[in-house]
Structure formats: structure tokens, C-alpha cells
Amino acid sequence: xxxxxxxxxxxxxxxxxxxxxxxxxxxxxxxxxxxxxxxxxxxxxxxxxxxxxxxxxxxxxxxxxxxxxxxxxxxxxxxxxxxxxxxxxxxxxxxxxxxxxxxxxxxxxxxxxxxxxxxxxxxxxxxxxxxxxxxxxxxxxxxxxxxxxxxxxxxxxxxxxxxxxxxxxxxxxxxxxxxxxxxxxxxxxxxxxxxx
Amino acid sequence: xxxxxxxxxxxxxxxxxxxxxxxxxxxxxxxxxxxxxxxxxxxxxxxxxxxxxxxxxxxxxxxxxxxxxxxxxxxxxxxxxxxxxxxxxxxxxxxxxxxxxxxxxxxxxxxxxxxxxxxxxxxxxxxxxxxxxxxxxxxxxxxxxxxxxxxxxxxxxxxxxxxxxxxxxxxxxxxxxxxxxxxxxxxxxxxxxxxxxxxxxxxxxxxxxxxxxxxxxxxxxxxxxxxxxxxxxxxxxxxxxxxxxxxxxxxxxxxxxxxxxxxxxxxxxxxxxxxxxxxxxxxxxxxxxxxxxxxxxxxxxxxxxxxxxxxxxxxxxxxxxxxxxxxxxxxxxxxxxxxxxxxxxxxxxxxxxxxxxxxxxxxxxxxxxxxxxxxxxxxxxxxxxxxxxxxxxxxxxxxxxxxxxxxxxxxxxxxxxxxxxxxxxxxxxxxxxxxxxxxxxxxxxxxxxxxxxxxxxxxxxxxxxxxxxxxxxxxxxxxxxxxxxxxxxxxxxxxxxxxxxxxxxxxxxxxxxxxxxxxxxxxxxxxxxxxxxxxxxxxxxxxxxxxxxxxxxxxxxxxxxxxxxxxxxxxxxxxxxxxxxxxxxxxxxxxxxxxxxxxxxxxxxxxxxxx
Numbered sequence: 141x142x143x144x145x146x147x148x149x150x151x152x153x154x155x156x157x158x159x160x161x162x163x164x165x166x167x168x169x170x171x172x173x174x175x176x177x178x179x180x181x182x183x184x185x186x187x188x189x190x191x192x193x194x195x196x197x198x199x200x201x202x203x204x205x206x207x208x209x210x211x212x213x214x215x216x217x218x219x220x221x222x223x224x225x226x227x228x229x230x231x232x233x234x235x236x237x238x239x240x241x242x243x244x245x246x247x248x249x250x251x252x253x254x255x256x257x258x259x260x261x262x263x264x265x266x267x268x269x270x271x272x273x274x275x276x277x278x279x280x281x282x283x284x285x286x287x288x289x290x291x292x293x294x295x296x297x298x299x300x301x302x303x304x305x306x307x308x309x310x311x312x313x314x315x316x317x318x319x320x321x322x323x324x325x326x327x328x329x330x331x332x333x334x335x336x
Numbered sequence: 337x338x339x340x341x342x343x344x345x346x347x348x349x350x351x352x353x354x355x356x357x358x359x360x361x362x363x364x365x366x367x368x369x370x371x372x373x374x375x376x377x378x379x380x381x382x383x384x385x386x387x388x389x390x391x392x393x394x395x396x397x398x399x400x401x402x403x404x405x406x407x408x409x410x411x412x413x414x415x416x417x418x419x420x421x422x423x424x425x426x427x428x429x430x431x432x433x434x435x436x437x438x439x440x441x442x443x444x445x446x447x448x449x450x451x452x453x454x455x456x457x458x459x460x461x462x463x464x465x466x467x468x469x470x471x472x473x474x475x476x477x478x479x480x481x482x483x484x485x486x487x488x489x490x491x492x493x494x495x496x497x498x499x500x501x502x503x504x505x506x507x508x509x510x511x512x513x514x515x516x517x518x519x520x521x522x523x524x525x526x527x528x529x530x531x532x533x534x535x536x537x538x539x540x541x542x543x544x545x546x547x548x549x550x551x552x553x554x555x556x557x558x559x560x561x562x563x564x565x566x567x568x569x570x571x572x573x574x575x576x577x578x579x580x581x582x583x584x585x586x587x588x589x590x591x592x593x594x595x596x597x598x599x600x601x602x603x604x605x606x607x608x609x610x611x612x613x614x615x616x617x618x619x620x621x622x623x624x625x626x627x628x629x630x631x632x633x634x635x636x637x638x639x640x641x642x643x644x645x646x647x648x649x650x651x652x653x654x655x656x657x658x659x660x661x662x663x664x665x666x667x668x669x670x671x672x673x674x675x676x677x678x679x680x681x682x683x684x685x686x687x688x689x690x691x692x693x694x695x696x697x698x699x700x701x702x703x704x705x706x707x708x709x710x711x712x713x714x715x716x717x718x719x720x721x722x723x724x725x726x727x728x729x730x731x732x733x734x735x736x737x738x739x740x741x742x743x744x745x746x747x748x749x750x751x752x753x754x755x756x757x758x759x760x761x762x763x764x765x766x767x768x769x770x771x772x773x774x775x776x777x778x779x780x781x782x783x784x785x786x787x788x789x790x791x792x793x794x795x796x797x798x799x800x801x802x803x804x805x806x807x808x809x810x811x812x813x814x815x816x817x818x819x820x821x822x823x824x825x826x827x828x829x830x831x832x833x834x835x836x837x838x839x840x841x842x843x844x845x846x847x848x849x850x851x852x853x854x855x856x857x858x859x860x861x862x863x864x865x866x867x868x869x870x871x872x873x874x875x876x877x878x879x880x881x882x883x884x885x886x887x888x889x890x891x892x893x894x895x896x897x898x899x900x901x902x903x904x905x906x907x908x909x910x911x912x913x914x915x916x917x918x919x920x921x922x923x924x925x926x927x928x929x930x931x932x933x934x935x936x937x938x939x940x941x942x943x944x945x946x947x
Contacts, residue, residue, distance in 0.1 A: 153527075154520060168548070172551040268570075268575065
């Protein structure tokens with residue numbers, strides 16, 4: 141008989157690491173989470189019985205810039221992953237730092253935006269627009285924040301030299317989550333800010 | 337390979353017993369037993385609630401319980417039976433038998449598995465703790481909007497409900513990811529998808545349903561949280577909100593949930609029938625695809641719960657047709673089960689009794705379900721006892737009968753002891769009789785107009801006789817459970833003489849000792865068909881020796897860990913803090929404390945060697 145049964149890490153059935161299958165399953169689940177939030181926003185679009193309405197308060201240029209920053213961060217994390225896989229620590233740390241910075245910028249933009257809207261009279265409970273807007277974008281922002289914490293943890297590990305090429309999968313899984321969060325924003329941005 | 341004295345040492349070293357070993361266990365079999373024991377206690381609690389309901393309804397105009405307490409009873413009965421009994425009892429079998437049936441040593445993420453259990457336990461305890469302050473949830477297990485709004489539910493009752501369900505949802509999604517990956521990725525060599533045992537297949541489909549259905553109720557419960565605690569009006573008409581949105585979101589989750597409750601039962605039945613008919617499952621591939629088709633259609637039928645909201649002819653017609661359509665793959669399953677036993681050499685063990693009882697009872701429940709698919713008929717039946725009869729025939733006559741069949745079938749594998757057949761058959765006949773006495777008359781009462789969820793009924797409407805019969809039936813069910821518990825107690829005291837394969841089973845779990853060693857398989861088997869143990873038996877000429885014990889030396893198993901419990905406690909504190917947003921003290925301090933504990937749990941978990 142072979143010694144395969146005694147190997148420390150037996151091969152998986154599909155050949156794909158368990159954690160990678162798990163993050164894909166989780167992303168599938170998350171799709172329904174955001175689908176519900178976005179559907180509610182659409183169902184309640186234009187149903188508010190008092191203002192302020194979206195047109196009164198949105199500032200498209202700022203959020204467009206934030207969107208661009210978030211999308212670029214998806215590109216940066218790919219470069220970071222490439223660095224990790226090649227064992228190029230400098231490349232890994234540089235691009236991962238930039239990814240985290242982009243995420244932080246996006247969260248900061250959202251905090252500023254929420255404060256700004258609040259001062260313009262749109263509270264969480266002011267009207268259906270406020271409720272569905274803050275809850276949808278707030279949950280997205282929470283996902284970005286969690287992603288920033290996750291990627292920062294990996295950045296610290298990368299600086300400590302704990303992400304050699306054989307552990308690049310650790311970053312790949314976080315990156316998959318990060319891409320998903322960005323892709324969701326590609327849906328939210330036009331649906332919430334651009335659609336009239 | 338050094339064989340040492342360790343081979344002959346007693347099986348349980350010090351760290352394998354005691355409370356700490358259970359708090360830190362990551363063994364899927366121990367977690368399965370924890371799920372089973374916990375869920376059984378919640379099942380008894382839910383049953384107790386049902387008995388009080390039946391006592392209250394035994395005669396007209398009774399005042400045994402107050403109307404408000406009656407609301408709490410039926411809400412907690414439904415919530416407990418669905419989320420705290422049937423789902424976790426299925427989870428017990430997922431935990432114990434998915435790894436065994438696919439030839440794996442554990443699940444994909446053993447610590448995440450422990451986390452799921454602890455979260456489930458804390459959620460269940462939290463939701464039931466509401467009884468201690470006489471404020472149990474009272475808006476129905478479906479928590480329809482307006483009943484749950486701050487205006488109409490000012491006490492903490494609804495907070496217990498939505499926070500409890502939110503906590504339980506985390507457990508479900510974490511477990512679903514885990515079992516999904518386990519089934520996709522940890523099958524023994526040779527076990528292609530179409531060689532998986534049917535229980536594994538149905539469990540697999542259930543995990544997909546859990547992954548896709550639970551996020552929807554998660555969001556709906558968040559909206560409810562914002563409505564109740566942070567001033568929004570998602571479901572409150574005075575602020576423009578629409579209570580019907582709650583119903584849509586709830587049932588987009590709630591109907592797939594029905595299949596989450598019944599598909600594992602289908603799987604169990606598809607294991608029990610072939611073994612006790614001495615024939616392979618009839619129409620294996622059709623069984624797989626009908627299960628998948630049921631799950632797929634399950635997402636397109638939710639509004640048949642809402643015909644009475646007046647959705648208009650187009651929506652009514654659509655949901656009516658999809659609901660009728662779903663009876664087709666279900667019928668395929670029933671005919672395949674009949675095809676399985678047809679011409680088999682049947683062995684009437686207790687598990688077989690329950691499996692056959694399941695088929696008969698589930699057909700009745702399925703037929704009354706098809707009756708509801710017609711909107712004009714449904715408008716007459718909705719909110720009456722007819723609906724109560726229907727879903728008890730599918731959930732009790734279906735799920736509970738199948739889970740009981742599974743208990744008698746797999747008990748010897750889990751504990752090495754066979755449950756007594758005589759007591760088992762007594763259990764079956766008492767339960768079968770009690771069940772039908774309780775729920776069959778509800779069809780009649782419902783069609784005669786007796787409404788659900790009303791705490792009493794006046795004399796002279798013709799409801800007296802059947803209500804009395806139902807109460808007698810309910811107590812017969814209770815007695816049958818006492819017989820079962822006596823059977824378990826007696827079996828525990830008996831010797832562990834079941835052996836590895838008392839039923840001559842078809843699947844891999846029967847190839848290893850009972851109860852299985854921690855590592856399950858000394859050597860990972862290679863699979864050549866959907867009935868690998870029958871292949872082995874045939875090759876050996878019908879008789880198989882007991883599997884030789886193995887010390888487990890050299891087999892790498894995951895380390896125990898307390899981190900899943902810490903994380904679960906932190907997360908529960910974080911979520912429960914929402915209850916106190918209106919309190920005088922700073923509730924957010926509790927939120928932050930929970931968050932801190934949870935983050936400590938997650939980070940120490942992430943950096944702890946998994947083993």
C-alpha cells in the first residue's frame with residue numbers, strides 16, 4: 141500500500157485548497173445578502189414620503205473618485221499577490237500597503253459622506269431613502285472595513301516575512317473577498333448614485 | 337513503524353474525557369453528539385409547549401393560559417421545532433455521518449464546526465431565556481410585520497426572537513460553508529459525485545439552500561432591528577414602509593427553509609430503505625436530480641404563503657403553477673422509494689417501520705400541500721387548522737419520522753449499542769397512532785373554519801369532539817417519547833455488542849468499528865460504487881470480520897481548541913447588546929466588549945496551530 145494515507149496534508153478531491161472552496165461558497169452566500177439589500181433599495185426608490193431625496197444631496201464627483209480608488213485597489217491586490225507568489229517581498233509589501241490605503245480612503249470617504257448627508261438633514265430614519273441608502277451602503281462599508289482589517293493583518297505578516305510563496309494562498313483568499321466587495325460596489329454605485 | 341505498549345493502552349487518555357475535552361473538542365462525532373443532545377432537549381421543550389397548547393384547546397372556553405401566554409407558546413413551539421430541533425437534529429447527522437460516509441477523517445474546518453455548535457447553543461439558550469422574564473417571543477415563528485413593530489410589540493419579546501434567530505443564522509451559514517467544502521473536497525478516492533450516498537447528496541443540496549436562503553432572512557432581521565432600535569420604517573406604514581416586504585423577504589427564506597427541513601429527511605429514508613430491502617436505491621440518478629430540482633424550484637414558490645395578501649392574478653398564477661410543479665420531483669422520489677422496496681427482501685426493523693411510516697405520512701402532507709397551490713382553495717384554508725394539519729404531516733410525519741428512523745438506524749454506529757427493537761416498535765406504534773389522532777382531525781376542524789393561533793373557541797361550533805381527540809393524541813406522542821427515552825437509558829446500561837455492521841449496511845460508515853475511533857478510518861478506503869460496503873461484503877463472500885482496532889498512531893488529527901467557544905461567546909454578547917439600546921446604561925459598552933472578545937477569539941484562532 142502507498143504511504144498516501146500518512147501524508148500530513150492529503151490531496152483534496154478537486155485539487156483546490158479547502159479554504160479557497162470555502163471563500164467561494166461564502167461569496168455565493170454574500171451575493172444573496174447584497175441582492176436583498178439592493179432589491180430593497182430599488183423597491184423603495186421614490187417611495188419616500190418626505191425629503192431629502194437623492195438628487196438633493198448626492199455629490200457624484202466625490203463618490204466617483206472613491207469608486208475609482210476602490211477599483212484600483214483590486215488591481216493593486218493582484219500585483220501584491222503576484223509578488224507573494226514569486227517571493228518578491230518588496231513588491232508584495234508595496235502593493236499590499238497601497239491596497240490597504242485605498243480601502244482606508246474609501247471608508248474615510250464614506251464616513252465623510254455619511255456625516256455630510258446627516259448635516260444636510262438625511263438621518264437613518266428620516267425617510268425610506270435614508271434608511272435603505274444607509275443600510276445598503278453601510279453594510280458595504282462594513283465589508284470594506286473588515287477587508288481592510290484582514291489585509292492589514294496580512295500586511296503585518298508580510299512585513300514580518302511570514303508570507304513566503306507557499307503561503308501566498310492566505311493572501312489569495314483575502315484578495316478574492318476583496319474583489320467581491322469591489323464587484324458589489326460596481327453594482328451599488330450605478331444603482332444608487334447614477335440611476336434616476 | 338514502532339509498535340509499542342501504547343497499542344494496548346486503554347482507549348481514552350486523560351485529555352479525552354471531562355468537561356474541558358468537550359468544551360474544546362473539534363471532533364465531528366463529538367460535535368454531532370452535542371448537536372443531537374442539545375437539539376433533543378429543545379425538542380422536548382417545544383413538545384412541552386405543544387402539550388400546554390393542547391391542554392388549553394382540549395375544551396371550549398378554557399382559561400388555562402392567558403391569551404398572551406398562548407401567543408408565546410405557539411411562537412416558541414414553532415421557532416423551537418424548526419430552528420432548535422429539526423435543523424440541529426439534521427445537523428447531528430450531517431456532523432456524525434457526512435465525514436464517515438465520504439471516507440474522511442473529519443470535516444474541512446473542524447474548529448469552525450465547533451464554532452457553529454457553540455453559536456447554536458448560545459442562540460437557543462438566549463431565545464429560551466425569555467421565558468425566565470415572562471417575555472417569550474409572541475408574534476409567531478414567521479414574525480409578521482406590524483406584529484413586531486415597536487408600536488405593537490413594545491416589550492423585549494420580539495427582541496429575543498430576532499436576535500436569537502440572527503445568532504442561529506450565523507451558526508447555520510458557518511456550518512453550511514463547512515459541509516459544502518467537506519463534501520466537495522474531502523471524498524475518498526473513487527467517490528465521484530454520482531457515487532455519493534444519497535444522504536450525502538441531499539445534505540449537500542441542503543447546504544446550498546442554507547447558503548442561499550439564510551442571507552435573505554439575515555437582511556430582513558437587520559431591517560427589523562433598525563425599525564425597532566434605530567428609528568427606521570422599513571416595515572412601518574406610517575413612515576412609508578411596506579409590511580408586505582417583510583412577508584416577501586421572510587418567505588424567500590422561509591420556503592427554501594421548508595426544504596432545508598425535509599431534504600435531509602429524504603436522504604435518511606434513502607439510506608434506510610435500501611439496507612432493509614436488501615436492494616440498491618431505485619433510480620439513484622433520478623433521486624439526485626429530483627432533489628436538486630426541488631431545491632431549485634424551492635426558490636420560486638415563496639408567494640404561495642401570501643395568496644391572501646392580494647398579489648393580483650399574474651403573481652397568483654405564477655406561484656400556483658410553480659407550486660404544482662414542485663410536486664412532480666417529489667412524486668418521483670416517492671415512486672423511487674416504492675420501487676426500492678418493491679420485490680426486496682424486507683426486514684422489518686424499527687428504522688424500517690419509521691421509514692415506511694414516513695412515506696405514508698409525507699404523501700398525505702404532500703397532497704394537502706398541492707391543495708394549497710390553488711389560490712381560491714388556499715384563501716379558504718389559510719389561517720385555519722387545515723394548514724396546521726398540512727405542515728405537521730410534512731414536518732412531523734415527514735422530518736421527525738425520518739429523523740427517528742435515522743436514530744434507530746445509526747444508533748449502533750454512534751454508540752456501539754443497538755436500541756431495543758421491542759421498545760422501538762412500541763415507540764413507533766404509539767407515535768404513529770398519536771400523530772394521526774393529533775393531526776388528522778385538524779384537516780376537518782380547519783375546513784370547518786377553526787382559525788389558527790387563537791387561544792380558545794366558543795362552545796357550540798362543533799369543534800369540541802375533534803379537539804378532545806387531538807389532545808389525547810398529543811399525549812400519546814408524549815408517551816411514545818418517554819418509551820424512546822427509556823429505550824435509550826436501557827441501551828446505555830447494556831453492553832456495547834452491536835459490532836461494526838449490524839444491519840449489513842451499504843455505505844462506508846459500516847466498514848469501521850462502532851463507535852468509530854477518533855480518526856474514523858485507519859486507512860482511507862477506495863470507492864468503486866455507491867454501495868462500497870456491499871462491494872466489500874460481496875468480494876468477501878458475504879461474511880466480513882470485525883474491523884481490526886488501530887491505535888491511531890501516526891494519524892494526524894486536528895488539535896482541540898477553546899477559541900471557537902470564545903469567539904461564539906463574544907459574537908453573542910455583541911449581538912445581544914442591541915437589546916439594550918433603549919436602556920439607561922451605555923449599551924454600546926456591551927457591544928464593544930463583545931466585539932473585543934470576538935476579535936480576540938478570531939485572531940488567536942487564526943494564529944493558533946490547527947494541528
